[in-house]
Amino acid sequence: MAQDIRQLLQQQGVRLTRQRQILLELIDGSGRHLDADSLYLLAKEKDPKINRVTVYRTLKLLKQGGLVDELDLMHFNGEQHYYETRSKQEHAHIVCLRCGKVEEFFGEPLERLRRQVETKLGFQILIARTEVGGYCSECQIARAREISEVTRKPTAKPNHASG
Amino acid sequence: MAQDIRQLLQQQGVRLTRQRQILLELIDGSGRHLDADSLYLLAKEKDPKINRVTVYRTLKLLKQGGLVDELDLMHFNGEQHYYETRSKQEHAHIVCLRCGKVEEFFGEPLERLRRQVETKLGFQILIARTEVGGYCSECQIARAREISEVTRKPTAKPNHASG
DNA sequence: GTTAGTGCAAACCTTTTGCAGCTCT
């Protein structure tokens, strides 16, 4: 719950303003990964006077405090960043480049990787991010259909062609 | 060598212009990860008339053709993207957030992860990217020094305070 | 000789900054 985050913030001497409460609720509450713009739009429903800049400033704050993680989701839909509250369980984000669905993948390979980087390189990890782009099972089928439609050349049988 | 890439491009009916040759050389030849701006600056040394836009267009082309991979390198230095010629061997990028050094990490965890995502989710992977941010071994030491300097409060006993 | 590619200027999108006024503690 966002409750934990609130306490952490207070400890850091950060004021818990109305705007920040709204944004925290949204990031933590919505089941999906929101970007700054979506977040702004949603926040505006609760407080029509809230400003985009406040959204950016809050996200920066939460990011720096290690309370949220920033994702790119393979830039599948532009250059925005997406946000999620930092969870204890490391996971990869699997992004369908056709429908945009994002699946989370948990598993030992991620922990193994982390350990190996720490021991083999003597690296101190602060953030780790694994993103995978491709096609989800549904979209693989849909794409196969689409491609076969395109491949069917229009120069062939003009039976019921383009017009 | 960039030779392979050239052939692939020709196959795709893409013209191999002077500008593209220069950019290919640079991406493939420089031992580091270049962003569009660095690439532009370097290309300008070889062809002072080359335009930034051409750099962006070429990168997009190579990206779409699957010939180069785009990296974010944890946005350790802004929002640019970095590029590398796509290698057969999957690897993670380990970025030091203090000195900016980028290490490449090869290992089974990455292949395991890939296989698991494919089998467990039935996902068709086109691109995968693992980026890790933190401090390299040298910078861990440097940071420890920096922090202890800051922690030494000027108001306290200068003897061996904050202990 | 076509058609794809280039350069230039200007637009675009996301994010940041400067500053005056507001508000949380």
Add this chain to the structure above:
DNA sequence: AGAGCTGCAAAAGGTTTGCACTAAC
């Protein structure tokens, strides 16, 4: 009361687009 935070306007950074000209095949 005072530092911290907000909103507004404007700027910044990175990238894309429209269009006329140029060059690769």
